[in-house]
Amino acid sequence: MASESVKVVVRCRPMNQRERELNCHPVVTVDSARGQCFIQNPGAADQPPKQFTFDGAYYMDHFTEQIYNEIAYPLVEGVTEGYNGTIFAYGQTGSGKSFTMQGLPDPACQRGIIPRAFEHIFESVQCAENTKFLVRASYLEIYNEDVRDLLGTDAKQKLETVNARRAWSSSRRSLRRGDQPRSVASMPVTAPRLWVFLSEHWTFPPRGPQPAVEVDLPSPVQSQHACAGECQSLMSISLGRLLWRSPSCRWGKEAGKETGTCLRPVG
Ligand SMILES: Nc1ncnc2c1ncn2[C@@H]1O[C@H](COP(=O)(O)OP(=O)(O)OP(=O)(O)O)[C@@H](O)[C@H]1O
Structure with a gap:
């Protein structure tokens, strides 16, 4: 390919x-x-x-097994090495999107890409040494213009959407703030450099006074999430490939504590 x-x-x-x-x-x-x-x-x-x-x-x-091995496997391997990856199926109704993505439990060769990817990721996590992984899953449906969290307590409830202009200006502020503690010049040449996507999740705590920005470093970077309590991720935007990691790298744990990946927007 x-x-x-x-x-x-x-x-x-x-x-x-x-x-x-x-x-x-x-x-x-x-x-x-x-x-x-x-x-x-x-x-x-x-x-x-x-x-x-x-x-x-x-x-x-052709079986989904072959499609997974030839197409999805390298991409999922990349994710376990810190790259972002997306697989989506597109086609008219009844064309076989669910068949390919979710598949059938039996026969095994027709198991879908999603369960295969889960299995692949967790096998990689089990085999990895000296690396901590954080695996998060969300399951959203966008139907017409409505977004629903299928794993939420009320899967019928539509999620709130934000004004794109406001989101972008806040994102820029977050990026500038995140740039400051980032070590770039001091990075040893021999440090294990990984291309890592910095992705930003806008989250809306149902009971919180303020929205928090959660900066998520996909595996294998050890990541702790800033969001306190229950939050519902609305969208995820890949902003760039920014950070590196060493085994001793530590990331912030609590919302508002501006260390590592943890940021809070000014306004
Ligand atoms: N490669 C395939 N081999 C055998 N059967 C298939 C294949 N692809 C799809 N089908 C069958 O075709 C039918 C429609 O497939 P599926 O439900 O996956 O379509 P879809 O694109 O997800 O539709 P919708 O958009 O309406 O949800 C199902 O009965 C499914 O089992």
Whole structure:
């Protein structure tokens, strides 16, 4: 596969019962070795099929296991080394997004990408030496313009959204403040340098007087979270790759205590 940061793969699902009953004919063929997909116009069988090339192309007989190993595995490995990664499925309703992402428990080769990634991450955590990990999971749904926390106490409650201009000016302030205690020039050349994303989570404590900014360093950086009490993460923005770590690195623990990763916005 090419080494671009964004990779696109396509998966063609088998026809469903309705399509078979309607006597539909497949118009898609796939050349997996070349990552190519061909679509034949059924009304113009004499014309050559339209050809599309992707980073990967999978047909109806491919299993999610193979897709995980070829596409998701390297990305999840990167996450365990401190890189950010996202996998998302896109397609019209009924095209197989849930089938690929969540999958079936049985047969095992069709288990989805999400449970496979969880297993992969926790295996890596178990095998790691001299590194502490903090694994957090959130499960949000964005439906139309509404955001809901599916793991929240009331999964039907819509989360509050913030004015983007206000969020950005606060983010800049947070970045400037976070830059000050950051050691850059004094970093020993031999220090274990990791490219780490600084991601910012806007959080809204249900019972707190002020919103807190939580700066989260993804694994393998040891991270303690600033947010006191119950908070609901609304969005996560990757702002840059900023920090390094050594085994003795310590991060702030309490909200408002401005050490390490812990920040509070001025206004
Ligand atoms: N690769 C596949 N092999 C076998 N069956 C599949 C495959 N992909 C999808 N299906 C089946 O097709 C149907 C629709 O798939 P799925 O529910 O994953 O679609 P979806 O894109 O998540 O739809 P929606 O957007 O409506 O939630 C399901 O019955 C699923 O089992």
